[in-house]
Amino acid sequence: MQITTKAIIFSSLKYGDTSLIVKAFTESDGLKSYLLKGVLTSKKGKLKAAYFLPLMQLEIIAIHKNKGTLESIREAKVAVPYKSLHTNIAKNSMVLFLAEMLGNSIQEEEQNEGLFNYLEYALYWLDVHAPNPNFHTLFLLNLTKYLGFYPDTSFQNQPYFDLLEGSFYKKPSLNPLIQGDDLDHFKRLLGINFDALPTVRMNKPQRQQLLKNVILYFELHLHGFRKPKSLAVLNAVFE
Template identity: 30%
Template structure:
């Protein structure tokens, strides 16, 4: 069956001598793994750069329901990103978020069009923002929760769902701003507060979605610090 869909690249790994296996969140099919044949061949007319994390693609997929690994037959850029892959901080945040999102979506392998729209619009905003870049991952994970069925719509609910202590009044206000304000809004906080917020959000998802600690977490911390 041929399926046309937009998709957000999360990661890829080499497969065989010239191919790759890509993990993509598609609008029509949800999270899945797809093989791209001969993309690493010297004769390939397409660039493997299409499969950088958070790249948004127009896809033609060859789907066979009896297979776990589907095939991408055609692809092209849907929306060119100008800054995410060139900026060190943005690229580090992107690698961290794609790892977390992959973990969260492994049990969400059915279409979730509302989540897809949220993710795509968030990526576009991230590519454009100049201010508040260092807080984007916090906002993204907070805003993503309701689309996965997790009611992170109240700060007290978020903190009481973990083993963390009740936040200080200052951190309470920071979290409230992160949840409510648009991307690019500058929420000023200390390095320690940002680290505490991230630990709390990750603990929430570890508690509810049973995801493991992201391997890229320490790399992100070192870049942001």
């Protein structure tokens, strides 16, 4: 079936000498994988390899057979021309990290309008604002709303956050916990939007520990989740 839809690119992997395998989150059908034959050598075609950078927002005309095999894209055009996302070093390091996290976290092959809208908005916000070293952590924390495990804030005044249970508790358990100063930093990001990021103050070790806890939170709640390889690059950029 031919379909026109918006799509956000998660990854592109070289296949042979001339082709790409692209993983994208589509507005119409959720996660899809495409084989783009000859795209690396084609100069006159309607598909250009530069369109398929991580987290590019495209409008595509695709053939979806929905048989569990690689789909195909007939045409693509840039839906949101970025101003700085791939040229600013700090933002680009966030893009590579978040694209890997999204690829490791989102597996649903069905429409999720709320999740797609969130990704659209967050990427636009990052593109038009100065890079903030806490953006990617808040991005991931708010992403859990759409993945089904956002922290339960009912007892937010308690001294322990149980990462496995996703809730605050008065007494510690044997599960991985956030506590002490780390918990204070964690709470600062709960319930805020990106516009409030300039009010959140943390030093580098505090930011890295918070991000480490959030990644562990993903690992505990998503089956088959793989830790991102791009984390080391991200940490180096924000030293």
